[in-house]
Amino acid sequence: MESENLAFDALSDRVRRRILSALGDEGELTVTDITDRVGAVGRTTISSHLRVLRTSGIVRERRVGRNRYYSLDTDGAVRDAFTYLQSIMRAGVDDLQQATSAAPRESDRGVG
Amino acid sequence: MESENLAFDALSDRVRRRILSALGDEGELTVTDITDRVGAVGRTTISSHLRVLRTSGIVRERRVGRNRYYSLDTDGAVRDAFTYLQSIMRAGVDDLQQATSAAPRESDRGVG
DNA sequence: AACATCCGTCGATGGATGTCGACGTCTCCA
DNA sequence: TGGAGACGTCGACATCCATCGACGGATGTT
Numbered sequence: 001m002e003s004e005n006l007a008f009d010a011l012s013d014r015v016r017r018r019i020l021s022a023l024g025d026e027g028e029l030t031v032t033d034i035t036d037r038v039g040a041v042g043r044t045t046i047s048s049h050l051r052v053l054r055t056s057g058i059v060r061e062r063r064v065g066r067n068r069y070y071s072l073d074t075d076g077a078v079r080d081a082f083t084y085l086q087s088i089m090r091a092g093v094d095d096l097q098q099a100t101s102a103a104p105r106e107s108d109r110g111v112g
Numbered sequence: 113m114e115s116e117n118l119a120f121d122a123l124s125d126r127v128r129r130r131i132l133s134a135l136g137d138e139g140e141l142t143v144t145d146i147t148d149r150v151g152a153v154g155r156t157t158i159s160s161h162l163r164v165l166r167t168s169g170i171v172r173e174r175r176v177g178r179n180r181y182y183s184l185d186t187d188g189a190v191r192d193a194f195t196y197l198q199s200i201m202r203a204g205v206d207d208l209q210q211a212t213s214a215a216p217r218e219s220d221r222g223v224g
Numbered sequence: 225a226a227c228a229t230c231c232g233t234c235g236a237t238g239g240a241t242g243t244c245g246a247c248g249t250c251t252c253c254a
Numbered sequence: 255t256g257g258a259g260a261c262g263t264c265g266a267c268a269t270c271c272a273t274c275g276a277c278g279g280a281t282g283t284t
Contacts, residue, residue: 001213008120008123008124008129009124011120011123011124011197012120012123012124013120013271013272015272017120017196019199024199024200030230030231031230031231031232032229032230032231041272041273041274042273042274042275043230043231044231044232044233044273044274044275044276045230045272045273045274046233047233048232048271048272048273049234049272050231050232051232051233065146065280065281065282066229066230066231066280066281066282067229067230067231067232067281068230068231068232072201074200074201078197078200078201079201081197082194082197082201083193084129085190085193085197086194087136088132088133088184088186089134089184089186089190089191089192089194090136090191122277125241125242127242134243142260142261143260143261143262144259144261152242153243153244154244154245155260155261156243156244156245156261156262156263157242157243157244159261159262159263160241160242160244160262161242161245161265162261162262163262163263165283177250177251177252177260178250178251178252178259178260178261179251179260179261180260180261
């Protein structure tokens with residue numbers, strides 16, 4: 001049960017969640033594109049955050065020339081975190097069915 | 113949406129996740145019981161973490177005599193975080209389908 | 225070759241936060 | 255009424271981390 005640590009640590013930062021939202025919208029982005037989309041922080045900071053997301057198993061990297069395309073890795077730590085929250089919620093209420101079958105709306109994705 | 117921010121900040125700490133796991137197992141616990149179950153940290157620290165979980169809308173408090181019983185609030189910030197992860201994962205799946213299918217069909221529009 | 229672009233890493237720094245002891249408040253019981 | 259137990263809060267301290275500028279490696283362009 002220690003793998004969730006990486007995921008939640010990675011997801012605890014606002015800039016990192018904005019990076020994930022951008023990747024969720026566009027699918028694949030270069031570091032420069034991510035920096036432009038996130039805004040308010042420099043490229044060095046974005047690169048640092050991408051390192052955290054990479055080592056946490058949340059994003060993938062694909063190199064093409066001098067560019068590096070990043071995309072979500074939904075089979076990794078994100079799913080572990082998802083499962084953890086699921087187990088937490090299962091203990092309290094039995095609305096799990098409703099939660100898992102409800103389709104998330106596009107507008108809910110804008111974080112911070 | 114700033115509410116998810118609070119949830120992930122709260123979930124980013126290891127001790128807080130252990131508190132939530134304990135509450136998920138037992139349903140309701142006093143501060144002393146939580147301190148015993150979590151271990152490795154003192155009661156002051158537990159109390160500090162419970163404050164974070166309280167103000168984040170993750171746990172509830174019920175006072176009985178000199179005891180304070182804490183339990184999970186699965187309808188609050190935990191559900192928001194759950195929904196956010198779900199949207200992230202769904203976006204990744206959509207991108208994967210879009211990337212792997214050469215000719216998307218019109219009858220197969222999204223689920224939601 | 226020479227230069228520009230894309231990107232990661234390193235070192236420094238300021239701010240955020242986890243941890244604890246001491247103290248105060250409230251409640252229960254003899 | 256006095257003492258004890260259950261918790262929250264405050265102040266201090268140590269540590270972690272987000273941020274940035276500077277630099278270097280790798281690749282593309284002329």
